[in-house]
Amino acid sequence: MEEAQLLDGRLVAEEIHKETREAVQRLRRKGILPCVVFIRVGNHPPSELYVRMKQKKAQEVGIQSEVIALPEDVTQQEVLESLDRLNQDPSIHGILVQLPLPKHLSEKKIALAIDPRKDIDGFHPLNLGKMLLGEKDCFYPCTPLGIQELLKRYQIETEGKEVVILGRSNIVGKPLAALFLQKSKYANATVTVVHSLSQNIKEHCQKADILVAALGKAHFVTKDFVKPKAVVVDVGVSRIADPSSPQGFKIAGDVDFAEIKKIASWITPNPGGVGPMTIAMLLANTVKAAELSLGHPF
Ligand SMILES: NC(=O)c1ccc[n+]([C@@H]2O[C@H](COP(=O)([O-])OP(=O)(O)OC[C@H]3O[C@@H](n4cnc5c(N)ncnc54)[C@H](OP(=O)(O)O)[C@@H]3O)[C@@H](O)[C@H]2O)c1
Structure with a gap:
């Protein structure tokens, strides 16, 4: 079986930064x-x-x-x-x-x-509510938006797919579930969200066409959680002890990348996946805020 292809967040984030830079120049001219x-x-x-x-x-x-x-x-x-x-x-x-x-x-x-018009993180209840309603004249939280954008840029269809999200935080899991549920392109998915009180977590994950791990538990998701050919997105950032590094720790994701890349179809590296996309969406949201300040309704 071929190894998974990379959902390269660094590369895509650079593409988005280029578009943001162009939008900034257009605004400066105004x-x-x-x-x-x-x-x-x-x-x-x-x-x-x-x-x-x-x-x-x-x-x-x-x-x-x-x-x-x-x-x-x-x-x-x-x-x-x-x-x-x-x-x-x-x-x-x-x-x-x-x-x-x-x-x-x-x-x-x-x-x-x-x-709310300056809330580029998208955490104000008004923005979260508008996002839930599928409105566009507002700000969506950057990590969920970055994950959706990453799939979009690689043309990974979500319509009708089983999306399983590990984690239900207000900044990642819940808004991501709301995004994938929207009646729109790169959404229209069937979404399951699991959390620390869920039962049969592994069995839920095994159903996933697209599995998003956002728990903050290093290497929680092992190969046996993943359906062959699934798309795997690793949001987690944890510090684990590493006596060989000068700081005494290293950063680990929620996913056992080395093993899962052997069976998934697409996988995010971590670092280099969701993190750079989050920053790219934050700056894209800043430009959107500046554009909205020109008098578009909010
Ligand atoms: N790369 C990025 O840009 C980016 C952005 C944001 C976050 N992150 C990282 O992503 C991770 C998640 O962030 P967060 O803010 O969403 O974290 P959080 O607020 O701590 O939420 C973690 C979620 O995971 C669930 N969970 C924890 N342990 C579990 C277990 N053993 N089984 C099942 N579910 C479990 C929790 O369930 P309960 O709700 O039941 O407690 C909670 O819903 C962190 O490592 C964070 O650093 C990365």
Whole structure:
């Protein structure tokens, strides 16, 4: 049996960045300079890294960006005041608050405080509700959108297919299920979502034509979970001990890539699959926010 082909997120993300760069140039000619603000709180090395990566890519495509680094002990009120100021500023099109936040801050209240027209992460309830309804004049969460876009660019049909999603978080599993359920191209799927209280998880996964693993449990999905010729998407990012690496750890996905690539038809590498697509969709959403600011209805 032939090995699976790669769903190369890095390659596709570069294609999307090129399109974003062109859209930025069109906006600049109309006098609009797309601008995003990243807020991060406290000292959380992975968050610092994610924000740096996002800012670097924003720069590459010509989007202006600013990072607001708030101290660990910032109050909820101070965060809300910062958001209010950014909401009012017409030169800022996108606002992203890097998660996770320290425990004393409410992610829910903060998501609600971002103007939905600047909510490029797509976590505001208005955007999530519109996504559920299949509306387009809103922002979809970047990881689910990136997964759908990756399948689309490789022309992997989802219509009528059994899609099984491992994980039901508000940022990946649930919105991805809503996307694949839409009555539209690269959706129209039959969707099953499993979580930590599901029974017969392996049997559910074995039915999948398209299996998406988003649990954050390193190498949880082994070969025996996967139907031959299935499409496998690995969202997970976990740190596992690795005494041979200078940091003492390495990053692992949710999927046993080495074994599963022998039986799947398509598989995402990890890293190099969903991660770069998430950033590409974030910047595409920023440009969309700038375009919507030109007066299109929201
Ligand atoms: N590459 C990217 O761009 C990107 C973006 C976002 C997230 N991620 C990664 O993707 C992973 C998931 O992220 P998340 O934010 O969705 O995580 P999360 O909020 O921790 O949710 C994990 C989900 O997996 C389920 N789960 C956990 N253990 C399970 C088990 N043993 N069996 C079945 N289900 C189980 C949980 O079930 P319950 O609901 O029952 O607890 C939950 O629904 C993480 O590794 C994260 O770092 C990557």
